[in-house]
Amino acid sequence: MHDLPSNVICLPQTNQLEALLTIIRDKNTNRGDFIFYSNRIIRLLVEEGLNHLPVVEKAIVTPTSTKYEGVGFKGKICGVSIMRAGESMEQGLRDCCRSVRIGKILIQRDEETALPKLYYSKLPPDIDDRYVLLLDPMLATGGSAIKAIEVLLSHGVKENKILFLNLVAAPEGIEAVTKKYTELKIVTASVDKGLNDKKYIIPGLGDFGDRYFTLP
Numbered sequence: 001m002h003d004l005p006s007n008v009i010c011l012p013q014t015n016q017l018e019a020l021l022t023i024i025r026d027k028n029t030n031r032g033d034f035i036f037y038s039n040r041i042i043r044l045l046v047e048e049g050l051n052h053l054p055v056v057e058k059a060i061v062t063p064t065s066t067k068y069e070g071v072g073f074k075g076k077i078c079g080v081s082i083m084r085a086g087e088s089m090e091q092g093l094r095d096c097c098r099s100v101r102i103g104k105i106l107i108q109r110d111e112e113t114a115l116p117k118l119y120y121s122k123l124p125p126d127i128d129d130r131y132v133l134l135l136d137p138m139l140a141t142g143g144s145a146i147k148a149i150e151v152l153l154s155h156g157v158k159e160n161k162i163l164f165l166n167l168v169a170a171p172e173g174i175e176a177v178t179k180k181y182t183e184l185k186i187v188t189a190s191v192d193k194g195l196n197d198k199k200y201i202i203p204g205l206g207d208f209g210d211r212y213f214t215l216p
């Protein structure tokens with residue numbers, strides 16, 4: 001297990017999570033199963049991410065006419081997916097947060113250089129007033145995530161209101177993002193060994209976007 005910066009949360013490596021990760025890492029897993037089991041992990045990530053949002057005291061009265069001193073979420077949220085692979089995480093967020101607003105940032109890695117290029121962004125107009133759940137299943141070199149975070153900051157989002165939800169991370173990507181940004185949080189399901197010479201995560205699971213959206 002790697003020593004992680006304090007702003008990186010790795011989901012507990014339970015038997016269940018290990019089994020789900022094993023299925024999606026397997027090169028023989030077909031697209032239907034890849035989608036189903038990735039969605040299971042995405043749900044766990046969203047649930048954990050929501051645990052890191054602040055709450056305020058909230059008193060209610062139960063049907064037994066008893067006062068209950070509870071809590072309610074503080075502040076507004078939205079999701080922002082890094083297209084294309086991050087779009088796979090939108091439904092998991094919607095399943096937990098009804099009618100949540102979702103912004104999009106289209107960033108693609110160059111196949112040869114692995115450098116990210118920003119093509120497009122469309123974000124909720126009041127995003128500077130929201131907590132942002134940034135969605136991308138793969139954190140490899142960190143280039144795409146850093147570019148997406150720059151876009152969010154340029155729209156007035158506060159760094160400490162960004163929660164980056166991620167399925168598989170390379171230590172190189174974690175280091176690149178956390179060296180630059182110390183106030184945001186990263187929630188990941190796995191920290192892998194590293195990157196290969198093509199900047200793919202090892203052991204990883206291959207190209208997430210292809211496996212989720214286009215492969216047979």
Ligand code: PRP
Nearest residue numbers: 084085108109138140141142143144209
């Ligand atoms: C993948 C992935 C991340 C990025 C991670 O996207 O979804 O966005 O690579 O790599 P990095 O940390 O080295 O930047 P890709 O650009 O391949 O596009 P896709 O979502 O269409 O698959």
Ligand code: URA
Nearest residue numbers: 140200201206207208
């Ligand atoms: N993008 C992916 O989909 N997989 C990797 O391993 C790295 C970047």
